[in-house]
Amino acid sequence: MTNPKSKIRQARFASEAHPSDTLLCTTEEKTASDGQNLPPNPKSVAILGAGAWGTALANLAAANGHRVGLWSRRGSQPLETILEDADIILSAISMKGVADVVEQIKYAPISPETIFVTATKGLDPQTTCTPSQVWQTAFPDHAVVVLSGPNLSQEIELKLPAATVVASDVTAAAELVQLVFSSHRFRVYTNPDRLGVELGGTLKNVIAIASGVCDGLHLGTNAKAALVTRGLTEMVRIGNIWGAKTGTFYGLSGLGDLLATCNSPLSRNYQVGYQLASGQTLTEILANLSGTAEGVNTCQVLVQIAQQKNIVIPITEQVYRLLQGEVTPRQALDELMLRDMKPEYND
Numbered sequence: 001m002t003n004p005k006s007k008i009r010q011a012r013f014a015s016e017a018h019p020s021d022t023l024l025c026t027t028e029e030k031t032a033s034d035g036q037n038l039p040p041n042p043k044s045v046a047i048l049g050a051g052a053w054g055t056a057l058a059n060l061a062a063a064n065g066h067r068v069g070l071w072s073r074r075g076s077q078p079l080e081t082i083l084e085d086a087d088i089i090l091s092a093i094s095m096k097g098v099a100d101v102v103e104q105i106k107y108a109p110i111s112p113e114t115i116f117v118t119a120t121k122g123l124d125p126q127t128t129c130t131p132s133q134v135w136q137t138a139f140p141d142h143a144v145v146v147l148s149g150p151n152l153s154q155e156i157e158l159k160l161p162a163a164t165v166v167a168s169d170v171t172a173a174a175e176l177v178q179l180v181f182s183s184h185r186f187r188v189y190t191n192p193d194r195l196g197v198e199l200g201g202t203l204k205n206v207i208a209i210a211s212g213v214c215d216g217l218h219l220g221t222n223a224k225a226a227l228v229t230r231g232l233t234e235m236v237r238i239g240n241i242w243g244a245k246t247g248t249f250y251g252l253s254g255l256g257d258l259l260a261t262c263n264s265p266l267s268r269n270y271q272v273g274y275q276l277a278s279g280q281t282l283t284e285i286l287a288n289l290s291g292t293a294e295g296v297n298t299c300q301v302l303v304q305i306a307q308q309k310n311i312v313i314p315i316t317e318q319v320y321r322l323l324q325g326e327v328t329p330r331q332a333l334d335e336l337m338l339r340d341m342k343p344e345y346n347d
């Protein structure tokens with residue numbers, strides 16, 4: 001006989017429908033495959049964006065026994081229905097859609113207790129704001145949490161172990177989100193530096209494009225190590241100007257995500273770089289890419305910020321010029337190798 005306490009309600013997607021049409025937890029009871037008991041106080045979690053990451057996060061929360069609704073603009077569930085009574089509203093919308101979705105729900109009846117979580121890794125091209133800043137501006141009285149870490153969604157869907165960070169200045173909100181997503185295969189840490197955690201996940205995408213180029217040109221392990229290390233220096237430099245803490249960039253959401261994304265062919269940003277090195281144009285690559293490579297837009301925003309604030313970010317600049325078609329991958333490499341000689345640390 002199965003112990004009812006060891007049962008969870010598992011979310012299931014019907015293959016014939018859009019995932020967001022079918023998610024809301026089924027009533028099917030199943031022995032806890034993740035070793036989790038049904039939580040004493042299951043939360044209602046609304047996930048916005050049924051792409052790769054939204055779907056993986058929905059599965060994680062549902063496997064922990066929470067009530068999960070997954071919304072997509074292409075599904076049949078109205079947004080208001082998904083938002084009703086949500087304890088947590090998590091956005092996994094790609095950056096280009098965040099402002100639109102925020103606008104749609106700005107005037108929806110949302111409880112003041114509802115926590116917003118953003119899992120988007122991008123920058124708004126109009127305002128240069130981070131996604132959490134966009135959400136916080138629209139919902140100034142709500143807790144906003146960033147979820148970011150080395151989290152390639154395909155590995156998480158395969159139930160491989162991973163860790164992430166949930167960051168907020170509202171500790172209780174971060175701790176609640178930690179509880180909702182934590183399991184024996186997904187270890188969740190809290191961090192008070194919301195901006196640092198968010199920028200780590202965002203800025204590394206540009207370095208991941210550069211790493212793809214490095215591997216596509218077969219430049220070797222020494223070159224890759226140099227690129228990733230100097231890339232981290234650039235990330236810290238930009239983050240410090242923004243007001244993020246240096247130490248945060250050496251954690252999971254910075255160095256951790258950098259290592260994952262710069263070394264995995266599963267990363268869309270890495271794929272963009274790799275394919276650029278093999279001679280394809282950006283237009284061709286993006287036309288065939290499955291999912292979103294946020295680093296392409298982030299790079300443009302960073303170059304704009306660097307010019308305004310006089311920040312030296314040579315790798316990002318070369319990635320920008322490469323994406324614009326102004327240099328070839330080899331020329332970008334030469335530009336980086338032949339820069340003026342300097343000490344390793346002068347910040």
Ligand SMILES: NC(=O)c1ccc[n+]([C@@H]2O[C@H](COP(=O)([O-])OP(=O)(O)OC[C@H]3O[C@@H](n4cnc5c(N)ncnc54)[C@H](OP(=O)(O)O)[C@@H]3O)[C@@H](O)[C@H]2O)c1
Nearest residue numbers: 049050051052053073093094097100120121152153291292
């Ligand atoms: N995939 C990962 O491994 C991973 C891991 C961590 C973080 N992230 C971050 O999570 C975000 C989403 O990534 P993803 O891989 O899930 O990308 P994706 O598969 O391309 O999904 C993006 C989602 O955003 C939705 N969207 C875009 N514009 C919209 C708009 N105007 N209105 C409503 N919905 C809109 C898309 O809806 P449609 O399907 O209708 O276009 C889709 O559901 C990115 O910022 C990414 O950097 C991804």
Ligand SMILES: O=P(O)(O)OC[C@H](O)CO
Nearest residue numbers: 149150151152267268269
């Ligand atoms: O596929 P990418 O390049 O968007 O990377 C996915 C995640 O950000 C990895 O943590």
